[in-house]
Amino acid sequence: MQKILNLQSIGGVWVENSVLYEFSKEYSDSEVAYKNLINMDENLWKLGLNLADYSKGEAKQFLKFLRELLDTDEDVLMLGGRKVPNRRLIHHLLSESTIANLESLINKTLAEFEKGSNFYVSNIDDIGSVELRVKRADEIRSLSDKDMQSQHDLLVAYKVTYIKELEKKYANTKGIKERLQVITEAYMTLDQILFQAINYFFIANPNNSIANLIQVKEEISLFLNSYQMPQDKQKNSLFVDFIYIINKVHKTTYFNTVNKIYDALEQGIEKNIVYREVQPKYQKHNQEYIGSWESRSLMQYVFERTLVKNDRTDRFLKRKEFIEVLKTRYNRKLDSSYMQHFKACYREVYLSPIKFNNKSCTKIADIVIKGNDKVAYNEESMFIREKVSMSLFREKGLLEGYLLKNQIQKQLYNKLSLIFSVHDLDYQIKSLFELYEGILSILIGVLKR
Incomplete structure (x- = not known):
């Protein structure tokens, strides 16, 4: 896909983008400044932000904010504790390859959009960040030596109560900051519970768990493949759309890293005798x-x-x-x-x-x-x-089950990457509940057979 150029004449000079040209002249007469803005616009377009879709005033405000952000000495990427020049920010967002703490970037964008706002992105890898998540995981872990009916009963109770708690919490929030927080908490909690449930599902029942898990994987694949994505794009502020992109990168880089780790482990199993039965x-x-x-x-x-x-x-x-x-x-x-x-x-x-x-x-x-x-x-x-x-x-003789669990997780994460690409918080939270509730229902159904 190529971007369509819209050449215009300003004072006898043919320019690709009049907004960029006018803005560049506000702070520099250098032709380099304009060319830098053209490159920035191109990269923003690759991210999914077409400045032509927004008002001229908002585009100028956003470019001013972004340019000042790229020029500051403050570290806004925090890539693994390594200070990286801010001019690499757009490149990092495009690559989706290295996990970073994007809390600072979301904070700054929200502060520009909603003066005085603050947003905290919960650390997905911090097991103590959500107390209820740990509590629910421990409840499922405690069933590792109990019967399948107990596991079934706990999953049913979780599905009908805790998901409703999250739905109610989301409905009672108003701002984008608060709703993003609920979505992050919901994802972390649902993900932890689901895969703890799968793990202990076959740890507790090694005799028939592999066959059951194969059936679970097949049903989940059909469920995820049939899940429909929206066709229409929601109209948002330029700053809000940028926040959606940052949040999506924040999630997707984690998903990509998990998939990368699972691929490396699977390749290692295939090549090394260390992993024989x-x-x-x-x-x-x-x-x-x-x-x-x-x-x-x-x-x-x-x-x-x-x-x-x-x-x-x-x-x-x-x-x-x-x-x-x-x-x-x-x-x-x-x-x-x-x-x-x-x-x-x-x-x-x-x-x-x-x-x-x-x-x-x-x-x-x-x-x-x-x-x-x-x-x-x-x-x-x-x-x-x-x-x-x-x-x-x-x-425990469950290496095959472990690999099946990873395949389920990779399929789900690929779908979640698409979910977080949709710039609509209501759709994101609705889809999270539907996907995890659907997968839990499949697991419960297999437990009852």
Whole structure:
């Protein structure tokens, strides 16, 4: 698709855009200033903002705001704690490849649109940011050793009560700031509950869960493919549309990173013998704690082979620190003295040949231990934590189920990227409820069969 040029003559000079030309002359006589604005306009168009669709006055106000933002020394991108020149802002929004904290950018845009407004984008990766989300997840986690009827009853209760609570909360808010906050909370909460439910659905029922999950995946695929997107575009302020784009990038970069991690893990499984099926003699299904770190049986259990040199004691003791960091900083329910947990973490971090972003797993673990991954959405940190989760599923003989869960998640995230591309908050919240409620209904239906 190409942009149609609208050449006009101003004072005998043929220009591509009269608004840009007039605005450039307000602050500089340089021809370079006009050309820079032309490039900015082109990139905004690629983002989905056609300045010609808005009033001349609003376009000038927005360009002035954006130009001042790009020229300021204040860091508005905060890409993984690295200061990046603001002139790279539009390029970053276009790439949707690197997760950033866009809270500052949304704040500044809202402040220009609604004087005095402030907006906080909840950190999707912060497990403590939404108390109810954690509470509901713990409720589902507690069912891991109970029957399917209990899981079914809890999911039904969740579907008919908590979704209604979120709907009511959204209906009682008015401004774009408050509604964006509710949408972010709704997405985070629904996503956490859904995938905790799927995880413990087949952890608790290993005998028939894979077949059921295959059926769930097929039904969810049909449901998502049939979900209709709106045809008409809602008319908004230029600043509001820019906020929609920022929020969409904020969500989509997270989705893209999750998909990237899942792809890397799947490729690693296909290529490396580390992920072969665990032989029964090396599995520990029940809680069993490490009695001696010098035990030969511990070495055999971790390395999954009969003959190993008994020279790993010092390394084992050192590697406990990584598990403790996951437990304390990321609220992972892990115990470094629990044989299954220690083995899963050790193998995934210190035996795996897989690299991510050209970093070895050992290198990433060292970064996590040192606390250098505290910035929001550190990709490598997300990767290594997901590897540990995958290894725990492998230990339980549920690696196939884990991969099925990931496929469901990737399908949903691809659809959500389209949902967040629609510049209509009412549509976004309605779609979130419909998609997650629909998937929960499919899961409940399979549980009842």
